[in-house]
Amino acid sequence: MKDLQEKIERLKKKGVVLTIQRLAVLELLENVCTHPTVDDIYKVLKEKYPTISQATVYSTLELLKDAGVVQQLCIRKDKACFDPNPKMHHHFFCRRCEKVLDIPIKCPVSKQGEVDGHKVEEVQAYLYGVCVDCLKVAESKT
Amino acid sequence: MKDLQEKIERLKKKGVVLTIQRLAVLELLENVCTHPTVDDIYKVLKEKYPTISQATVYSTLELLKDAGVVQQLCIRKDKACFDPNPKMHHHFFCRRCEKVLDIPIKCPVSKQGEVDGHKVEEVQAYLYGVCVDCLKVAESKT
DNA sequence: TTAGATGCAAAGTGTTTGCAGCCTG
């Protein structure tokens, strides 16, 4: 939970008002090992905070992203998902079960923050395929 | 034009019916050096083929993607864009002018087609930042 | 007290779907 405290500090320093809703989103993300979509987050929070709205979840996630405490992934073409870890790392999307997983590969962006003269601020490497669990299921059916 | 012929051959071998509309999409993509969205393609084709529909453009692009002659990029969160080059290579998105550019970096997916036991079928590395042209404009305004 | 956040609903945008009619082989 050290991460959570650090994030809260960082947000406070930026002058962000920490409402119940924002803390709830932050906390949920901190305790998750998946990469939830907006709707995933909304549905879970709805249980504890029945009046929370999708618009708030959307705006909070944007706020957290802009503050650099979470990152948004564009790995699925239908909807965004979020990663509580804001540090650069990469992802795998299983086309079968639609899970998103962190992966340990290093994707070197040549010279620090610069490629062909373009200023690089962010890098996302997305791998697509079939995850090990789905491969096992497929095998066992053979 | 060699590429175009090869693609047409490949599609024919797969038994794909090459209608006027499909050829038009294919040809347009072959003569483009950008990464057009569905709407970009639709608008251009509309001039030459006033009755063409968006649905046809969508279905054609999916067909071409499935046949492996073009690739779809998920680099912008609002809409898909397409790359006539189906071979693996990576992309840069300029947040200022919203251009998508091919970039020469190599993003090594460790062992051939496999990471952490997951079967990798496709890799997309997306870099985000400000392109060299927009950087120049920004400088000249200083 | 008040600037700014929330909740609700409507609007917006890209994409998919259903189906009648048309075309191609």
Place this chain on the structure above:
DNA sequence: CAGGCTGCAAACACTTTGCATCTAA
């Protein structure tokens, strides 16, 4: 002639927006 493609419009899903109300500092 038959299967499949096209064009049109409606349906869909995710996201954004507008605004009245509420709330944290």
